[in-house]
Amino acid sequence: MLVxxxxxxxxxxxxxxxxxxxxxxxxxxxxxxxxxxxxLAGLLLLLIAR
Numbered sequence: 886m887l888v889x890x891x892x893x894x895x896x897x898x899x900x901x902x903x904x905x906x907x908x909x910x911x912x913x914x915x916x917x918x919x920x921x922x923x924x925l926a927g928l929l930l931l932l933i934a935r
Contacts, residue, residue, distance in 0.1 A: 894901045908916070 893904075911919075
């Protein structure tokens with residue numbers, strides 16, 4: 886997981902910084918929705934991999 890999270894800052898630090906600046910401006914509900922969607926996508930990938 887950390888390897889995947891480190892790819893974008895390593896390859897494109899400027900784009901990563903800009904994306905992070907936009908993310909901190911989101912409302913709490915939007916961030917929670919993205920977190921939920923990420924968890925469900927990860928769970929789906931685990932189920933498919935089995």
